Amino acid sequence: MNNKNTADQAFVRETNLSFVLRQIHTQSPISRAQLAVLTGLNKSTVSSLVDDLIERNLVCETGMNSTGAGRPATLLEINCNAGSIIGVELGVDFVSVAVTDFLGNIIWRRKEDADPSEDQKKMINQTLQIVKEAMTVAKKKGPRIFGIGLATPGTVDLKEGVLIFAPNLHWRNVPFRKLFSEQTKLKVFIENDANAAAISEHLFGTARQCRDFLFVFAGVGIGGGLFLNGELYRGKNGYAGEIGHSPITAEPSQTICHCGNRGCWETYANQYSIIQRVQARLEVKRSSIVPKLMAEQKSPLTIPLIKQAADAGDMEARESFIEAGHAMGQGFAGLINIFNPEKIILGGPLSIAGDYLLPTIKDTIARHSLTEIDQQAEVLISPFGPDASLIGAIAIVADDVLSFPSQLLKK
Amino acid sequence: MNNKNTADQAFVRETNLSFVLRQIHTQSPISRAQLAVLTGLNKSTVSSLVDDLIERNLVCETGMNSTGAGRPATLLEINCNAGSIIGVELGVDFVSVAVTDFLGNIIWRRKEDADPSEDQKKMINQTLQIVKEAMTVAKKKGPRIFGIGLATPGTVDLKEGVLIFAPNLHWRNVPFRKLFSEQTKLKVFIENDANAAAISEHLFGTARQCRDFLFVFAGVGIGGGLFLNGELYRGKNGYAGEIGHSPITAEPSQTICHCGNRGCWETYANQYSIIQRVQARLEVKRSSIVPKLMAEQKSPLTIPLIKQAADAGDMEARESFIEAGHAMGQGFAGLINIFNPEKIILGGPLSIAGDYLLPTIKDTIARHSLTEIDQQAEVLISPFGPDASLIGAIAIVADDVLSFPSQLLKK
DNA sequence: ATAATTAGTTTTCCGCTGCAACTTATTAAC
DNA sequence: GTTAATAAGTTGCAGCGGAAAACTAATTAT
Secondary structure, eight states, rough: OOOOOOOOOHHHHHHOOOOOOOHHHOSSSSSSHHHHHHHHHHHHHHHHHHHHHHHTTEEEEEHHHOSSSSSSEEEEEEEETTTTEEEEOOOOSSEEEEEOOOOOEEEEEEEEETTTTHHHHHHHHHHHHHHHHHHHHHHHHHOEEEEEEEEEEEEEEEEEEEEEEEETTTEEEEEEHHHHHHHOSSSSEEEEEEHHHHHHHTTTTTTTOOOSSEEESSSSSEEEEETTTTTEEESSSOTTTTTSSOOOOOOOEEEEEEEEOOBBBBHHHSSSHHHHHHHHHHHHHOSSSHHHHHHHHOOSSSSHHHHHHHTTOHEEEEEEEEHHHHHHHHHHHHHHHOOOOOOEESSGGGGHHHHHHHHHHHHHHHHHHHHHSSSOEEEOOTGGGGGHHHHHHHHHHHHHHHHHGSOOOOO | OOOOOOHHHHHHHHHHHHHHHHHHHHHOEEHHHHHHHHHHHHHHHHHHHHHHHTTTTTTEEEEEEESSSSSSSEEEEEESSSSEEEEEEEEESSSEEEEEEETTOOEEEEEEOOTTTTTTTHHHHHHHHHHHHHHHHHHHHOOEEEEEEEESSSEEETTTTTTEEEEEEEEEEEEEHHHHHHHOOEEEEEEEHHHHHHHHHHHSSSSTTTTSSSEESSSSSSEEEEEETTTEOOSSOOTTTOOGGGGGOOOOOOBBBBOOOOOBBBHHHHHHHHHHHHHHHHHOSSOSHHHHHHHHHHHOOOOHHHHHHTTTOOHHHHHHHHHHHHHHHHHHHHHHHHHHOOEEESSGGGGHHHHHHHHHHHHHHHSSSSSSSSOEEEEEEEGGGGGGHHHHHHHHHHHHHHOGGSSSSSO
């Protein structure tokens, strides 16, 4: 029953290797001497660790840096060609797969429509097919593939690599690790979509040095990835982060949430609520270019389309976003009171409308935060937008390499 | 800039010493052999660690345990006389000081009325006076005093031992560590009252083996101590846990909270709101024994008095608690959605009415939790009741000893 | 009385980091 | 153009801590 709460020499080595590697990841380019100062480790220890990382092909020397007197420093960087990563995002109506290098730069990607409610086996086979294609691309790039990351809605068993329950997909107990590793012989990781997105921000995005931040995934629902005390918080059963079902008092609560309650923040600020807002406004038929755009593109009313209208100056579209932003701001204010986070990052399908949502969100937060204390949190739009979870799937694999570098063989 | 993210041999030793000590703390009595199995450490390593802990007087052998064949085991326990601890709780109108042994058993205590708004210096001197008295009591018990713990409302700088800001006391930047350690030459720790209470539950109370739980401190306001991933979460500036200002939709929001918003959970479920509920009921003058009790005891309307009435079967008192419990349950349901905790523990002045609040709280949670997922959390009343923060002050000192046992000298 | 079983200790070994002395590579000064 | 100063990085050694295996110790079963 040893849950690795104890330590030994191997643990010391792994801890220091990982820490040095992470420092190079965030601070590169950097010299051994700088690393010694930064980590507090002895120069000789840093040299030994760096040699190790170079032998494992994770780090490379990329030049010299002469600053004034003394021997010039050898600069170190992450070797972005250390290996490639395959990421898979499972959505309610699509599968997305990407191949990236070690730094998360996308080399290849594909997105296909899919219907999980139709036939689970079929969708899994469809996914496996794309993954195999991704593997051939990755192998062309280099011999080493670090693994496959899978981001999915719902709860997961990280250790066993099993999807426990995804209400949106109507799936239960899908042993993804078993299924995928049998077919690919690769290491397979699985994580909840919002959690994965949070890790992507920590590793590749806007929360690189950040110990305490929240990732808010806004789409069909509103879910959260909670990154606290420098690590992901999952709760007792992995259900933590259902932030969308906190009530807000913005508008009289007419809508009943699918959770059965009234007033849930999610019902005022999710994808569908914005579409409804626009529809309601169109019915009173004010001047709006939305119907024109719909006709031109033969498209139903979608968030991207509303965003397009807003970009063209359409006031109905803009005000719909502003209304949703108001609800979102109230939700964020509640989170700030509870978590006092350094940052809140908005991602997912809705984040493409960030420019219209953000000012209202910030404004509402300012009005609803506790006045006595100064606890402002930075509110940001995820640089990965709707791909936050896909990049997150990549990130969980990269994070494994950064956490356990000695699992890789020396050459 | 080494924030101790690296490891060395000394760290290994401290980690293992601490882990073994904590195991003995929670699992005692226990043998070296059992510890080896439990921790995954080698038998010889466990022996060496235990010898170390015995030399530091933290652990003692307390007997044998023969189970079937084989050499009987030597049982180990925490030495409760390892040293004593002084705890101080600062309240809005009182100071409470206690002396305990290493296991948190109270040896001596004193509570005095105090008025922080009147004169800060005076109240600090008053506190110091009681602390000095506590020290003489502690010294009589044994030579070693582990330190002084201070629990206070507001935010604190743990590292510097400074009270940053306590709105309720109207205090700012009080350097308690400096003030107290100069006078006592003891190690001084400071912590927010709700956080301290959470630690007390983890160490001495109902959350001993629990990685994820919330402590809800209900009194004048409603504050939370968030224990997540096995450690306290404080947020970016130490303001995390302001859970009382999440809105609920229970009743039409008439009251404006001191935070400036409407609908805050705290306004429906704090001490004052219950007193108001009873008052409102008395005005419609139903049959209630509350006025009689007030006259008999020459007491204003207080929570203990209302509790007394409820115990005597008074329906107005009971229903007031039930109404508040309903609001509290909605607040708890929101927390469960966000945190998926293993437990929620209710403490503070209001917890004396736990018997009346608990059934309604549980009922409301059941009705408001997400139905799709099974995420029930255990709801408990703190065994320390209104003393939760005082015991918390003790706990932060004990926790320091458990975390860094090698700071203590060998005899 | 002997074997079996379990608890705990002793001895040896390996690997880790820290430390100090060293080499290497540059700039600044005369 | 040589020497001193400075900073980067390496080498060798010491000390420490945990793992493993062989040991001793103390009991029960036969």
